Structures are given as C-alpha cells and as structure tokens.
Amino acid sequence: AQRVTQPEKLLSVFKGAPVELKCNYSYSGSPELFWYVQYSRQRLQLLLRHISRESIKGFTADLNKGETSFHLKKPFAQEEDSAMYYCAPPAYGNNRLAFGKGNQVVVIP
Amino acid sequence: GAGVSQSPSNKVTEKGKDVELRCDPISGHTALYWYRQSLGQGLEFLIYFQGNSAPDKSGLPSDRFSAERTGGSVSTLTIQRTQQEDSAVYLCASSPSMSSYNEQFFGPGTRLTVL
Numbered sequence: 435a436q437r438v439t440q441p442e443k444l445l446s447v448f449k450g451a452p453v454e455l456k457c458n459y460s461y462s463g464s465p466e467l468f469w470y471v472q473y474s475r476q477r478l479q480l481l482l483r484h485i486s487r488e489s490i491k492g493f494t495a496d497l498n499k500g501e502t503s504f505h506l507k508k509p510f511a512q513e514e515d516s517a518m519y520y521c522a523p524p525a526y527g528n529n530r531l532a533f534g535k536g537n538q539v540v541v542i543p
Numbered sequence: 544g545a546g547v548s549q550s551p552s553n554k555v556t557e558k559g560k561d562v563e564l565r566c567d568p569i570s571g572h573t574a575l576y577w578y579r580q581s582l583g584q585g586l587e588f589l590i591y592f593q594g595n596s597a598p599d600k601s602g603l604p605s606d607r608f609s610a611e612r613t614g615g616s617v618s619t620l621t622i623q624r625t626q627q628e629d630s631a632v633y634l635c636a637s638s639p640s641m642s643s644y645n646e647q648f649f650g651p652g653t654r655l656t657v658l
Contacts, residue, residue, distance in 0.1 A: 468646065477546075478586075478634065478649040520586060533578065535585030 438467070438504075438521045438534050446540045447511045455506040455537045457495075457521030467504040469495055472518040481506075481519070491515070511541045545569070547650035549635050555656045556625055564620040564653045568637030576638075576647060577610055577620050581631035589633075592618065625657045 437460045447453045459467060471481040482490045484497045484504060495506045504521060520536040548567045556562050568575050577589040588602040592612040603609070607625075612618040622629055632654050636647040 470647075477651050478636075480646040483646065533586035533588060 438523060440521055440534045440537050442537055443535060444538045446542060448542045449513055450510050453508050453511040453539065455519050457504045459502050459504060466523060468522050469506050470520040470522060513541045513543055515539060516541045547635055547637055547648050549650040549653050551653060552651065553654045557658050558627060559624050561623045562625055562655065564633050566618045566635030566650060569648055572637035572639050574638045574640060575612055575618050576636045578634040579631045580634055627657045630655055630657045
C-alpha cells in the first residue's frame with residue numbers, strides 16, 4: 435500500500451516568493467500520485483497528477499524515486515494560491531487510508 | 544453534467560441523536576468514498592463502495608458509523624448516538640472506476656455540528 439507524508443501543516447509565503455509543499459511516499463511498486471487542492475468555500479478538487487507531467491496554475495510536481503518524493507512547487511506564489519493542499523495516492527486497494535493531514539498555504543500580499 | 548451533491552449542507556444536532564447524511568455521486572461512477580475532514584486532522588477515510596462488491600469499512604471510527612449505497616448510486620452515511628467529537632465536515636467523492644488514473648470528484652460536504 436502507498437503511504438504519503440506531508441510534514442508541514444501551515445506554510446506562509448509572501449506573494450511572489452517560491453512555494454514548495456513536501457510530500458514523501460512509501461511504496462513497493464511504481465508510485466502513482468496526485469495533488470488535490472481546496473480553496474476557501476470550494477470543494478476539494480484535483481490539481482495535478484504525476485502521470486500527466488503537466489503544469490497547472492503554475493504548479494509542477496516531479497516524482498523523485500531516489501528521494502521517494504513528489505513535492506509541489508511554484509516559482510512565484512500568488513494570493514489566489516492560498517488553499518489547503520493534499521498529496522495522495524490513488525484511492526483503491528490498500529491506499530484508501532492514505533490522504534494525509536494536508537498543507538495549509540497562506541500567501542501574504 | 545452535475546457533480547457530486549451532498550445533503551444537507553449543514554446539520555446541527557444534539558448529542559445522542561442519530562443523523563443521516565446523503566451523497567449523490569456522478570452518474571455512472573462506480574466507486575464512492577466517504578471522508579471526514581476536521582481541523583488539524585486532515586482528510587480521514589471512512590468507507591468505500593465499488594460496484595456491487597462488499598464495502599470497505601476499515602476507516603469507520605466506531606460501530607456508531609454505518610453507510611449504505613442503494614442501487615449502486617445514492618449513499619447514506621448514518622451516525623448513531625452522535626458525540627461532540629463527531630463534529631466535522633463529511634465529504635463524499637466518486638470516481639469512474641478503480642483505475643489508478645482516475646481522480647476522485649468531491650462533493651461540497653456536509654458540516655455536522657453536535658452540540
């Protein structure tokens with residue numbers, strides 16, 4: 435089963451500064467990972483998935499098998515990035531318990 | 544099309560009462576999940592339904608919690624003899640199948656307050 439760890443609960447950054455949310459995973463096979471985001475008063479939604487290798491809203495996440503990490507990064511934070519972010523494996527099999535505590539990001543104007 | 548819907552959006556109840564929370568998944572989605580979201584605890588998995596298979600109840604915190612999914616569509620989460628620690632936002636999500644590439648689509652949640 436995949437497990438993910440998000441060490442920081444609250445991350446405050448100034449607008450325009452880089453932001454990095456850490457996610458480490460443990461898995462015996464090929465990892466499959468997602469980042470979900472929840473903006474204020476909105477429902478939780480998918481931000482990006484590693485298989486797509488895409489950049490969404492300026493965010494990217496690279497799978498580093500050597501470090502077993504899937505950190506979420508954005509070079510220049512914007513106020514609208516203030517939200518709750520969750521790293522997660524796909525929700526099937528033994529992975530269903532794996533949503534973590536998430537990271538609360540606050541972008542300071 | 545319509546997304547996942549949940550009702551009620553807010554529920555205030557007294558300690559010891561039973562509550563029922565409803566989830567309408569996206570039509571055609573075979574997988575349905577219930578989570579509990581509370582401050583400082585993140586997203587806690589409760590129960591999972593996949594098609595006609597027996598549900599995975601491994602996340603239910605106590606036997607006061609139960610859930611049903613009728614006809615492979617609508618699901619109801621029931622909490623009996625509610626306690627103050629049950630206060631949280633209860634989220635429902637659905638996905639098309641068990642494929643690992645499928646994202647979960649979340650509902651707006653039901654905010655439960657137990658007085």
